[in-house]
């Protein structure tokens with residue numbers, strides 16, 4: 021059976037643990053910004069292991085927008101490859117956990133609209149895009 025493998029980054033692993041162990045009542049914001057974070061559970065595309073990734077909460081109606089910014093790093097985060105291979109995820113938004121299906125946003129107009137929502141929710145995303153050559157990937161997660 022697949023097992024949960026925590027992030028190798030201490031601050032990420034700690035946030036996941038606090039978020040989950042409190043049932044979504046603690047550890048739900050990004051450090052000192054106070055901005056809300058969701059918790060995505062997904063499957064490793066090579067290992068098949070269960071991965072848990074905190075991301076900024078960006079909402080578009082009932083859907084969530086997932087932004088593969090990784091602080092403007094030069095490469096896509098590993099979870100982007102996982103979602104491309106297996107679009108089935110679970111998303112925890114504080115106390116609510118839902119099964120969702122993701123799709124990568126390819127259409128330029130749709131991506132521009134969602135990018136505006138993302139930057140409104142978390143302004144540093146705009147700065148991250150200027151720091152990297154890659155186009156930051158954006159996914160939409162839709163409840164099932």
Ligand code: F42
Nearest residue numbers: 035064065066067074075076087088089090097098099101
């Ligand atoms: N990252 C973002 O990209 N966007 C955000 O909005 C965001 C917000 C955020 C808020 C709070 C917080 O605590 C963290 C936040 N992060 C945000 C950071 C985010 O949680 C991730 O740590 C970051 O995006 C990097 O993701 P990553 O998947 O690259 O994580 C690395 C460190 C990692 O876990 N690597 C694993 C490892 O063991 O090295 C591998 C993980 C993996 O999924 N492996 C796959 C497998 O099969 O298991 C293979 C993947 C492949 O390359 O094909």
